[in-house]
Every structure is written in C-alpha cells, then in structure tokens.
Amino acid sequence: MPPALHLWGIVTALLFSFGALHVSRATQVDPAILDACPGYNATNVKVTGPTLTAKLVLAGTPCNVFGNDTKALNLVATYETETRIHLKITDAFNTRYEVPESVFPRPVRDPTVSVQRAEIKFTYTVAPFSFNISRARTNEVLFTTAGHSLIFEPQYLRLKTTLPPAANIYGLGEHTEPFRLDSTNTTRTLWSRDAFGIPTGTNLYSNHPVYFEHRAGGGTHAVFLLSSSGMDVKIRGGGNSASSSPTTLEYNVIGGVLDFYFLAGSETDPAEVARQYAQVVGTPAEVPYWSFGLHQCRYGYQNYIDVANVITNYSAAGIPLETMWTDIDYMFKRRIFTMDPDYFPTSRMREIINYLHKHDQRYVLMTDPAIAYLPGPGQGYGPYDRGTQLDVWLKASNGTSPSLGVVWPGVTVYPDWFHPQISSYWNEEFNLFFNPQTGFDIDGAWIDMNDPASFCTYPCDDPFAQAAAQNFPPPRTSPPPNPNARIFSDSTLTHSKRAAPNHVGEDLLNPPYAINNAAGVLSDRTAYTNAIHANGLVEYDTHNLYGTMMSVATHDAMLARRPGLRTFVITRSTFAGAGRKVGKWLGDNLSTWEHYRLSIAGMLGMASVFQVPMIGSDICGFGLNTTEMLCARWAMLGAFYPFMRNHNSDVSISQEFYRWPLVTQAAKNALNIRYRLLDYFYTTFHQASIDGSPETSTFGLDLQFFFGDSILVSPVTEENATSVSIYLPKDRFYDFATLAPIEGEGQQVTLSNVNFTTIPLHIRGGVVLPLRVAGAMTTTELRKTGFQFVIAPGLNGTAVGGLYVDDGERIMQRKTTSVKMEFAGGKLSVSGSFAFDVGVKLVSVVFLDVGCAPDVISVDSGKEGKMNVPFSYDPVTKVLWVQTDIGLTHGFEVAFSS
Numbered sequence: 001m002p003p004a005l006h007l008w009g010i011v012t013a014l015l016f017s018f019g020a021l022h023v024s025r026a027t028q029v030d031p032a033i034l035d036a037c038p039g040y041n042a043t044n045v046k047v048t049g050p051t052l053t054a055k056l057v058l059a060g061t062p063c064n065v066f067g068n069d070t071k072a073l074n075l076v077a078t079y080e081t082e083t084r085i086h087l088k089i090t091d092a093f094n095t096r097y098e099v100p101e102s103v104f105p106r107p108v109r110d111p112t113v114s115v116q117r118a119e120i121k122f123t124y125t126v127a128p129f130s131f132n133i134s135r136a137r138t139n140e141v142l143f144t145t146a147g148h149s150l151i152f153e154p155q156y157l158r159l160k161t162t163l164p165p166a167a168n169i170y171g172l173g174e175h176t177e178p179f180r181l182d183s184t185n186t187t188r189t190l191w192s193r194d195a196f197g198i199p200t201g202t203n204l205y206s207n208h209p210v211y212f213e214h215r216a217g218g219g220t221h222a223v224f225l226l227s228s229s230g231m232d233v234k235i236r237g238g239g240n241s242a243s244s245s246p247t248t249l250e251y252n253v254i255g256g257v258l259d260f261y262f263l264a265g266s267e268t269d270p271a272e273v274a275r276q277y278a279q280v281v282g283t284p285a286e287v288p289y290w291s292f293g294l295h296q297c298r299y300g301y302q303n304y305i306d307v308a309n310v311i312t313n314y315s316a317a318g319i320p321l322e323t324m325w326t327d328i329d330y331m332f333k334r335r336i337f338t339m340d341p342d343y344f345p346t347s348r349m350r351e352i353i354n355y356l357h358k359h360d361q362r363y364v365l366m367t368d369p370a371i372a373y374l375p376g377p378g379q380g381y382g383p384y385d386r387g388t389q390l391d392v393w394l395k396a397s398n399g400t401s402p403s404l405g406v407v408w409p410g411v412t413v414y415p416d417w418f419h420p421q422i423s424s425y426w427n428e429e430f431n432l433f434f435n436p437q438t439g440f441d442i443d444g445a446w447i448d449m450n451d452p453a454s455f456c457t458y459p460c461d462d463p464f465a466q467a468a469a470q471n472f473p474p475p476r477t478s479p480p481p482n483p484n485a486r487i488f489s490d491s492t493l494t495h496s497k498r499a500a501p502n503h504v505g506e507d508l509l510n511p512p513y514a515i516n517n518a519a520g521v522l523s524d525r526t527a528y529t530n531a532i533h534a535n536g537l538v539e540y541d542t543h544n545l546y547g548t549m550m551s552v553a554t555h556d557a558m559l560a561r562r563p564g565l566r567t568f569v570i571t572r573s574t575f576a577g578a579g580r581k582v583g584k585w586l587g588d589n590l591s592t593w594e595h596y597r598l599s600i601a602g603m604l605g606m607a608s609v610f611q612v613p614m615i616g617s618d619i620c621g622f623g624l625n626t627t628e629m630l631c632a633r634w635a636m637l638g639a640f641y642p643f644m645r646n647h648n649s650d651v652s653i654s655q656e657f658y659r660w661p662l663v664t665q666a667a668k669n670a671l672n673i674r675y676r677l678l679d680y681f682y683t684t685f686h687q688a689s690i691d692g693s694p695e696t697s698t699f700g701l702d703l704q705f706f707f708g709d710s711i712l713v714s715p716v717t718e719e720n721a722t723s724v725s726i727y728l729p730k731d732r733f734y735d736f737a738t739l740a741p742i743e744g745e746g747q748q749v750t751l752s753n754v755n756f757t758t759i760p761l762h763i764r765g766g767v768v769l770p771l772r773v774a775g776a777m778t779t780t781e782l783r784k785t786g787f788q789f790v791i792a793p794g795l796n797g798t799a800v801g802g803l804y805v806d807d808g809e810r811i812m813q814r815k816t817t818s819v820k821m822e823f824a825g826g827k828l829s830v831s832g833s834f835a836f837d838v839g840v841k842l843v844s845v846v847f848l849d850v851g852c853a854p855d856v857i858s859v860d861s862g863k864e865g866k867m868n869v870p871f872s873y874d875p876v877t878k879v880l881w882v883q884t885d886i887g888l889t890h891g892f893e894v895a896f897s898s
C-alpha cells in the first residue's frame, strides 16, 4: 500500500481504449423500465441480537421484465463482525441455487459481536424497501439502494446503488481494464471464458464479484456479492470530476440469490479492507520458496530435444532458470495424462526431469480438464475408461449420457468436480501419470482450459463434425526426433442425485436477460449450461466455479503425491477464494506494449483485491511476435511479478531470454535483484498467508506498484523510450541502484537515461530490507548465500523491517526464524525468534543517509560481548558499509557513534 493513498492522485484510463474488440450482445433495457418496477415492502421485521429478518412482499403490480416477479422474499441482515455485515435476500418459498459451502466455505462469525461498536451500519426503509450501508462514525453512506427498485425474478436479479461522482472502484475481475475502473461507462461481465488475447471490455477467465471503493475522505471499504451466476455489473456516471453527477453501480444477475458481504475496511489504512476480505474468502496459500524463481515455458516445443536445449541454453547464458515447463505439446494426440512416445519418449523425459532435479531445478507439465471421448473396447485410454467406470463425467441435460465438447484431443467429456468419486479419480490419475518411479515427477501443476473451454461453437449439435472440421487433434507438423539424441552434452553446464434448485420453466440455454458474454450465448465454446452435475446442480449456476473446483482437486492431488509439502498449482480460471489453494497466470495476452502496461493492473487486481497473490502475466507476451526491446523491458517488469514466467505461443517467434544479447543482460540484471530481494518478498508473502495483507499494491496508479511494501517499481512504459515520468509520494525514497536519498514531493518526476537493461526501483524510507548479498543460479544456491541488511531511514530517521525464514517447502513448520529489525538513533536492534537454522550469516549492514563518518562501529550480541567491526563510509552517497559477519542465531545490536 502506498504510505499516503489520498495523496496519490488518479492517473489512469487515458492510455487504454475500451471495448475495441468486443461484440455487444447484452440485452438492451431502458433503465427507466427497471426503475419503474414496484420493488418490495418490508413486513414482519424482527431484530434478534445482531440479526434482522424481514419478509419482503412485492409492493405493486409486477413488472415481469425478464420473467415473473417473485412475490415474496426473505431478508436476513447480520452483523457478523464489527467490520462486516452479511445481507442475504432469497425467494421466500422456493429453494434457489446458492454457491455450495463445499466450494466456498462461509466465513466465521464473531459470536460476541456488538452492533453498537460496529464500524458500519445497516439502515432501511420499509415501503418501498431499500437499504443503506453507512460508516458508523461519520454516517457516510457507502451503499444505498434508495430510489432503485429491487427486482427479483427467477432468471433476473437487479440491485443498484448510488455512489459519489467519479467513484474510485477497483475489482470486479478478471479484466483487462485500468486498475481503477472507468466510472462513467463500464460493464463488467462475469462469465468464465477462454479469452484469447484478453481483450479489454470483455469477460475473461475468472470471476471475482467484489469491489473495493476508495472515498475522497480517505476510507476504503468493500462489497462482495457471493454469486457464481453470470452477471453484468454496470457502472455509469456523469463524468470524471467531483462535481459530476453521481455514479451508479447496478448488478444484473441471471440466477441464484443476492448474498452480499459489506466490509468496513478502514478510514486510514487502505490495506485493512484486503485483510477483511481475506477473512471472507480465505488467506492465500503459502507457496514453495523455489516457486519464486524464474519459470520458462512455451507452446510449440516440438519434442524432448527442444526442451533439453532450452535448459542447456539458459545455463550457458548464465540466466538462472528455476523451473522448466511443457505445454500440451508433450501429449499423445493432445490427450491428457499421456506422453507422445515418438516426440517425448518416456525414458528421455524422465532423464530430463532427473537432470533438472539433480541441478536443483524443477519441472511443470500442463493438464487440461477435458478428457478425450474414446468409448468402445480397444481404445486403451485409461483416463477415459477409469472415469467412465466411476461415472464421473458431467452429464447432458437428460442426465444419462456425458456432456460432450471439443477440446484439443477432439471430442471430449468433462470431469464433474461435484461427483463424490472425483477426488479419488483425479488423485489416481495424478499418481499414475506423475509417479516419481514410473512416470513424470513434476514439481508443480499447470491447469488450463478450465473455464471450461470448448472449441465447439453453439449450437454444438454435432461435436464430431465440428472436431473434424476444425482438425482436432491437430497433426504434428515436424518429423519425430531421433529417440537417442544426445542431450545435456554441453560440458560448460554449471548446474449424486437431484436435490438441486428447481429450474422448471426456465431457459437455461438462452435466459431472457442476456449478459454481455463476448463468446456469444452462454453455452458457446464451453460446456452446455443445461449440463447436470452429480449432485443435481446445473452448469448454468456453477459454470463460474469450474476452474476453481479443478484447482482444489489438483491441489489435493499434488498434495497426495507429496504429503506435507506445499503445492504449486497455476490455474487459468479462478473464483473468489481460489487463492487459498492455487496461483494464477493472466492468460493468453499478446506481445504488445499495451499488454505489457496492462499487466500491472491485472496483477494488482489479483494480488491486492482478489487475494490471489501468486500471479503473473506471460512475460514478453503470449500471442503475436515480441521484439527485442519489448522482451527486455518485460523481462525486467516480470522480475517483479510474484509469479515470473516467460511463455509464448506456438506460432510466435522464440523468446527465451537468451535469444537476444539485450534481453539476456536485462534478464540477468533484474533476476539478480529479484533473487537478492527474494527473502524480503517471501517474508511479505508469508504475512499475506497469515492475514491477507496485500504484498503488492498501489491504488490509483496503473504503471507503478510496490513489490512487497517497500520497493517501488516504475518501469519504462513506452516503446523506444529511455525516460519515464513517475510519481513519488511526499516521503523519503532511495534509488535502489545508487542508494542515494531522494525526497518525494508528491508529484511527477522524470527519470531519464534509463537504458534497456535497467528498471527504476526505489526503496521507501523507513524500512530495513533483508537482502541476500548476491543472486544465484538456483534458489537452492541462493539459500546458501549470506544476508545483508539495508537500513533506509524514513523522514523521522527511523526504520523497521522483518525477515521470515523457514525450510520453504513444508506446510507445517516445526522451526521458523522470525526476525525484527529496528533502527533509531544510530542503532540497529535485531531481535526475534531464531529456531530455524538459516545456515548463513549476516555478512554486512548498509546504513543509508548517514550524515558523517562515525568513529567506531560495534556489534553487541550480548552472548559474545561487544566488539568493534570494520566499516567504510562514502561522503558523496552518504552510505555507510559495515562488515558484520554475525550468525542469525540470536539477537544483537549494531551501533555507530560519531
């Protein structure tokens, strides 16, 4: 979070175009017609402790816009904690779909909650019923439905709030929009979609129906609609200035119930609302230390030799490669859980994986959900046969035969993640195929196409014809390789039943209100929305959960393979709460400068709003061809994504970092800094896993962000440019490269001569950074490298920092080291718990902005007594270097006296 958010101004939108690629299919409806609906009157209002219940009855003549108005509703509003109100509106007489608890466990309520002490309050009017959520201390209205009729119909729910002019709204993703959404004319459609090229203005892979709103007075609160139904959230406003007419935000939902969580956030600390949201959706999973290393992938590695060569070339170029990945290329006829015997022979692939492991490197393979539909005897495709035996496929609307789609292998079935046998099925397939003894010992899993995607266009009446016409599976275009090729020869190498909501009479394929799905009708290029799950739920309701459910199943399968160890799973489609188990990449972006820039907003959305902090964009871009300059800049920006992976498409030019001298140098420079900062970042990530504190942020800025809470990253944003105008808040900063202090004035500063192998970084004053003294070729080697603490005092001359170290792998840690560093009055005090043996020493301490050379520097560790240590001082940069060489096994002090 920026230290003073309200000073940050709003820098957005201008660079981005809206809607250029999108086809509007939304139902056009005159807002006046909706506002003229009768709404409901509240009756039978009862208050019991922190809970208010009421019956809402239709207030007048039904308007029946997209179906018949529901006559009576139940309202329950509960103060769940002193910062959270839960408000739920359901059909009083019919069971309607709600997001299952098995997929989204409900947050814990505080049984001792005091309504009087609550920071937000719920008020309402009776006729017509409307409600407000306000900040208790100031009475500021945060959400109000006054003047906007509530509409509740079987396939259409509408609820609308008035917000301040030019409201500051963040979230409602996944999207390729500015981080701060345009408040004058934005429609955010939530409906998972295979969205090649991630076009701006359209629905993408993931669904996070939450927004954070920042108010001019300084407060930041959140509104979360727990719904997996398709929806359009329409934000309309009179303009972008404070004197414009108000903004409105309108939910248009095609099913389910209205299930809102209102979070008070805080009036002063913008990070607080993220922590409160984490209490609702869960805190992010801790990831293995190694997963912060560099990942390399591409679609289009033709055979095992390509894969081996990339590994070799990275080593030869001296660029640290932590993890090699392989896309669907490895599969036999694009069938999951198979390895092509001619192109990726099992023995050779096992050799590659062993080689990687021997060199402390890792391997990841892609898995899609769709399974090739190969019925009948003699096909010999175990994954299909075993799943059929267990009957775990998603069913067509008649509930008997499987729902068919077309994916990479041709006609496919889809695993039903609600089936009671699905986890044994998925665990078993992972155990068989990824078996360390007989199969492919992957270190992480990559799951794709789980929106779920289909190549079958609606109506998908004959998937066999469509698969044939579109040539799936695509034939190989290169001859098979020599199965006995020499690899790694370079000697220079250094290293159930229907209990479901009633949808009778509803059109599940083409509901009367058509959301603005850029793919077309709901079932276009995905599983049919009338397909039925084992528990009777229909895809219409659960579509937006498919990717997240596959994520959990894959996390569990990986955990079963390596019990006790943290998993590393990267998915394409997520729903609220996915970050508890998995990370995500931002999908199939393009090698353009626009997508390079927009990747920052995409990352900030996932990391600082949606609680999916293990996030990154494909570095250098996936689709289209990159350029040397773009790839160099992107290698450096990507070094500050939490998840750092270079990946591109099969028809693009190769873009591994070693392909161009400039990119090689840029990647080496940035990776060196990333690796030196890895423990600092790991420490913030650990904090996020405990309380949801965002580990990367900035509200209001789209082109700069904080990596952790103290490193301001300001990449050059334009092609050919060697300068960048950055915003420096009114505070003390230090140039990361020179360590020279800079006073932020709360305005733009132009940095020039930023060459193509440099990325501008600033340390925020007031922190103690725990750095490694040098980078390394692997994270294993990095962990054997000593520490250096950099003390960057703030304006008042003090600094604080933390360092958390554990073994980097286990879920349950028996011994951890958690250090606190505090600097004031010329003295650094290091204290904490030191149970985990970090194995290396604090080699040096670097004090910044020291006025004059001290006479003496001493280290006092209590135990070993006080001793003077060598130092050097540079009067020009005012940097004081102190050689400490002290073990990180106990507390100590480093003090200088002049």
Ligand SMILES: *[C@@H]1O[C@H](CO)[C@@H](O)[C@H](O)[C@H]1NC(C)=O
Pocket: 018, 019, 185, 201
């Ligand atoms: C709002 O955005 C939509 C979609 O991009 C566009 O078609 C429409 O013209 C815009 N309306 C206004 C008033 O700008």
Ligand SMILES: *[C@@H]1O[C@H](CO)[C@@H](O)[C@H](O)[C@H]1NC(C)=O
Pocket: 040, 041, 057, 058, 059, 060, 127, 128
């Ligand atoms: C709802 O309240 C309004 C205003 O009091 C009243 O005119 C109307 O008759 C009520 N509707 C019903 C169904 O009670």
Ligand SMILES: *[C@@H]1O[C@H](CO)[C@@H](O)[C@H](O)[C@H]1NC(C)=O
Pocket: 067, 068, 505
């Ligand atoms: C709406 O209600 C009318 C009258 O009660 C009924 O005839 C009609 O079938 C209903 N329409 C739908 C879509 O349920």
Ligand SMILES: *[C@@H]1O[C@H](CO)[C@@H](O)[C@H](O)[C@H]1NC(C)=O
Pocket: 123, 124, 125, 131, 132, 141, 144, 146
């Ligand atoms: C809700 O807020 C609106 C707008 O500020 C205000 O006019 C109305 O009186 C409030 N209603 C309640 C019940 O607090």
Ligand SMILES: *[C@@H]1O[C@H](CO)[C@@H](O)[C@H](O)[C@H]1NC(C)=O
Pocket: 396, 397, 398, 399, 400, 401
């Ligand atoms: C069920 O529906 C599927 C897909 O529409 C169809 O292929 C199949 O023949 C149907 N089965 C029965 C028993 O009607």
Ligand SMILES: *[C@@H]1O[C@H](CO)[C@@H](O)[C@H](O)[C@H]1NC(C)=O
Pocket: 624, 625, 651, 652, 653
């Ligand atoms: C990318 O470059 C390759 C090789 O030069 C070329 O064949 C291809 O057409 C290019 N793709 C695009 C989208 O320009």
Ligand SMILES: *[C@@H]1O[C@H](CO)[C@@H](O)[C@H](O)[C@H]1NC(C)=O
Pocket: 719, 720
């Ligand atoms: C960058 O420079 C190249 C080569 O001179 C030129 O083709 C390209 O148009 C320039 N790009 C921009 C955005 O000016």
Ligand SMILES: *[C@@H]1O[C@H](CO)[C@@H](O)[C@H](O)[C@H]1NC(C)=O
Pocket: 755, 756, 757, 758
């Ligand atoms: C790029 O700039 C950095 C920082 O100013 C400098 O250290 C480096 O030598 C420069 N590289 C080239 C190739 O000029």
Ligand SMILES: *[C@@H]1O[C@H](CO)[C@@H](O)[C@H](O)[C@H]1NC(C)=O
Pocket: 766, 794, 796, 797, 798
């Ligand atoms: C110095 O400033 C920091 C950050 O603004 C603050 O947290 C700290 O309490 C201040 N310390 C003193 C001694 O004023």
